[in-house]
Amino acid sequence: MNIKENIKTLIVEKPLKLDCGQTISNFPLAYETFGSLNNEKDNAILVFHALTGDQFVTDINPVTKKDGWWSNAVGSGKSIDTDKYFVICANVIGGCMGSFGPSHENPKTKKIYGTDFPVITINDMVNAQINLLDFFGIKKLFSVVGGSMGGMQVLQFISNYPDKAKTAIPIACTSSHSAQNIAFNELGRQAIAADHNWSEGNYNSKSIVPDKGLAVARMAAHITYLSKKGLQEKFGRKLQERDDLKFGFDADFQIESYLRYQGSVFVDRFDANSYLYITRAMDYFDLVKQFNGNLSDAFKNTKAKFFIISFTSDWLYPTQENKDIVIALNAVGANVGFVEIESDKGHDSFLLNVPDFLKALKNFLDKSYAEKLS
Amino acid sequence: MKPEYKIISDLIEKNAKVLDVGCDDGTLMEFLKTNKNVNIRGIEISKEKVQTCIAKGLTVIEGNAEFDLKQFPNDSFEYVILGQTLQAFINPETVIKELLRVGNKAIVTIPNFGHWKVRLNLLFKGTMPITNSLPHDWYNTPNIHMCTIKDFVRFSKIINFKIFKSLALIKENVSDINNSNLIFKNLFGELGIFLIEK
Numbered sequence: 001m002n003i004k005e006n007i008k009t010l011i012v013e014k015p016l017k018l019d020c021g022q023t024i025s026n027f028p029l030a031y032e033t034f035g036s037l038n039n040e041k042d043n044a045i046l047v048f049h050a051l052t053g054d055q056f057v058t059d060i061n062p063v064t065k066k067d068g069w070w071s072n073a074v075g076s077g078k079s080i081d082t083d084k085y086f087v088i089c090a091n092v093i094g095g096c097m098g099s100f101g102p103s104h105e106n107p108k109t110k111k112i113y114g115t116d117f118p119v120i121t122i123n124d125m126v127n128a129q130i131n132l133l134d135f136f137g138i139k140k141l142f143s144v145v146g147g148s149m150g151g152m153q154v155l156q157f158i159s160n161y162p163d164k165a166k167t168a169i170p171i172a173c174t175s176s177h178s179a180q181n182i183a184f185n186e187l188g189r190q191a192i193a194a195d196h197n198w199s200e201g202n203y204n205s206k207s208i209v210p211d212k213g214l215a216v217a218r219m220a221a222h223i224t225y226l227s228k229k230g231l232q233e234k235f236g237r238k239l240q241e242r243d244d245l246k247f248g249f250d251a252d253f254q255i256e257s258y259l260r261y262q263g264s265v266f267v268d269r270f271d272a273n274s275y276l277y278i279t280r281a282m283d284y285f286d287l288v289k290q291f292n293g294n295l296s297d298a299f300k301n302t303k304a305k306f307f308i309i310s311f312t313s314d315w316l317y318p319t320q321e322n323k324d325i326v327i328a329l330n331a332v333g334a335n336v337g338f339v340e341i342e343s344d345k346g347h348d349s350f351l352l353n354v355p356d357f358l359k360a361l362k363n364f365l366d367k368s369y370a371e372k373l374s
Numbered sequence: 375m376k377p378e379y380k381i382i383s384d385l386i387e388k389n390a391k392v393l394d395v396g397c398d399d400g401t402l403m404e405f406l407k408t409n410k411n412v413n414i415r416g417i418e419i420s421k422e423k424v425q426t427c428i429a430k431g432l433t434v435i436e437g438n439a440e441f442d443l444k445q446f447p448n449d450s451f452e453y454v455i456l457g458q459t460l461q462a463f464i465n466p467e468t469v470i471k472e473l474l475r476v477g478n479k480a481i482v483t484i485p486n487f488g489h490w491k492v493r494l495n496l497l498f499k500g501t502m503p504i505t506n507s508l509p510h511d512w513y514n515t516p517n518i519h520m521c522t523i524k525d526f527v528r529f530s531k532i533i534n535f536k537i538f539k540s541l542a543l544i545k546e547n548v549s550d551i552n553n554s555n556l557i558f559k560n561l562f563g564e565l566g567i568f569l570i571e572k
Contacts, residue, residue, distance in 0.1 A: 305433070326435060327445040335415075338435045339424045356421075360428050367431030 006062035007055075007098040008032060012131045019121040019284075029128055030098025031055050031090040034074065035082035037136060043369070044138045045080060046129065046165070047089040048146030048153035051221075051278055052270060054097035055089045058082070063097065064269050072353050079362035084369070085142065092153075093128045094120035094278050096271035100128075102201070103271045113273075115201030120277055122149070122285045126156045133164065140164055142369060147171035147350035148317065149278070152285050155298065155325065159287060162302035166373040169364065171309045171350045174321040175287040175295050175328070181316065184224050185279035188217030192272045201273050214272040215263030222262050227313035227346035231255065295328035305373060306336040307364045309357065311349040337364070375401055377546050378565055382455060382481055383409050385539065385569050390452040393417070393477065395439045396459040400427035403434075415451075417442060439472075440464060446476040454480045458507075458565070461485070461517040467533050474535060474572045483567045486542075488522030488560040507564060523551065523559055523566040530570065539569040 007030045015025040032055040037044060047057055049069065054061070058068040058075045074080040074087055091099035094117070102117035109116075133141065144154045144165045151173025158168050174181070192198055195213025203209050223231075235255040239245070242252065251257040291297040306329055310322035319340045329336040341357045343349040349357060379402050386392065388410050394403050397416030400423075406412045416434040418424050427434040435442070439456075440463050454477030456469070461484065463469045473480040485507045486492075495503035502512035510517065521529070523542065530537050540551040542563030551559045551566070559566075 307428075330435075330445045330450070331447055333447075333450060335433055336435065337428065337433045338437070339421065339428065340436055342421060356425065360425060363425075363429040363431075367429070371431060 009098055010131065010135050012128060014131065016127055018118050018124045020119045022118040024100065027093065027100035028098060029090050029093065029131065031088060031132060032057065034058055034087040035085055037086040041138050042142060043084065044086045044088060044136065044141050045143045045145060046141050047074065047087055048144070048150035049089060049092065050148035050150050051282065054095065055091045057087060057089045069351065072351065073358055073361060079358045080145065080365065088132055090129045090132060092125040092278065094274060094281060096274040102273035102277055112204050115273065117277065120281050122152050122156050122281050125281065126153050126160055130161060140166060143167040143169060143365060145169040148173055148347065149282050152282065155287055158302050158304055159298040165304050167305045167307065167368050169307045169309065169361070170325065172311055172314050172317050172347055174317045175325050177283050177285050182283045184221065185283050187220050188279060189276050191216040191220065192276060198272060210272045211267040214267045214270065214275060217275060218266040219259040219263045222259060224316050225346055225348040227315065227344055229313065229344045230346055296331040299329055299334050300332045302334065305368060306334060308336065308338045309360065310340045311343045312340060313344045314347040314349065316347040375405065378483055378543055378567055379405050381541060381543070381548050381567055385481055386410050386412065386453050393451045393454045395454060395456045395473065397427065397434060399423050400430050400432045400434065402457065403432050404430060440469060443472040443476055448475055449478055451477040452479065453477055456480065456482045458483050458485055461519045461521060463519065466519050470533065470535060474570065479538065480570050481567070482570060483565055484521060484526055486523045486560065486563045486566050487520040488524055489564055490561050523563050524556060526566055526568060527556065536571045537568055538571050541567040543567060
């Protein structure tokens, strides 16, 4: 997989002190842009990706050759209209699409970092990405947008840089990872660790990777992104290319076959150690604790206009957790709108073609842009 | 646009911070923004109407006023508006108290159940009144706590809030309500508009 030639990279020279105590500098931050920055430099939107996303938001992903992960929402004439806005997205640090991560070589030991890579937090991810603003000469972003872990980055970004974005759209997220969220992530990590090929993270050879463990992690996580109703309607008890049960352990049911497929395609594009690091970052995310139990304090210095969006069937980051953010914002008199979108597609709704969601996102952005917020 | 919007607008100072509870499709919010340059937010229970408001560029929170006013700190707004929905709440007393907690002042409008047409309707037909402003049948109406202008004035004494200004809307005409004309306004007013304080 020769991906390097398709990846734009900013080398961040400035030292970045990570939450774990280590300091990194001269590290690569892979990014992609869509649309063009106008002369006033007031049309930039920083999109944050979720757990398994990358910088290839829309168009064809040059690595996977598939549509970008948010092609439903981002593109010419779409909700985040690239004819109008300059969209920037970076691969998070800890990731595996070109940004500094566990698959990079440790210059001191000349070995792949593996689990010697420092533990990364959402805060670290955001602090790495702020460098993109200087790089593009942008004083203030028009918007910061993201779903799931992307939404957590939106919240952390506004908290760290209250005057660097005019609008903020955290979607289907939470201000603090719940025990259930941590439990599912731990399940994924243990699946990877249980794969013999993982070798405590030291799987240097490209041919021997913990792909079975990573596939199981992906399968388990994938279930949490869907709703019971959505699964039932799509698959029910339908059988996979057979007329009857085979009384064995092959994939009799379509849902089994579907999950196996999801697992198998995932391992081709994702690094198992990155999966450990990024899920850990999500688990460590607790903006409430960062502000000593008062989430409102995270937002008390911002003038940003917020729009919070949740989905009825999202049980991973349910509406109430999104509403808690709305409540915290109202407590400090922030400018906040909120809508819960009706959808049976579960947490994944924000990635899919859900017209009410896409309409709300577009209207909020376009009307806010017309307002010329300061 | 509803005739009372102009009257509500006249009760509000320029540049005030305002919350419209049950903001519907945002028509009043837009009108107040244009006319009074207010900093206005809305709460609306219908997803469809929230979408309409977003499309108008209005800041609206999807929610139920009966439960979601809680999230606002004391005195968050100079004015809180409750247009023709008090009668639909399970506990109007709590709602009024919440309005006056989050706002310095509240503007409450009520469809007057004491209007002569309503009275005649019940008197002669012997069935629950159906009028232009109260178009529902008894079994499907959201209005579970109908009151009259006189009831609302009495309510202010019972649960202890001040009525700063009270107006009656008859057709397109607005007039003051006072102690001496209360019986008359309660018979002819289609809508009561009250500016209230703690």
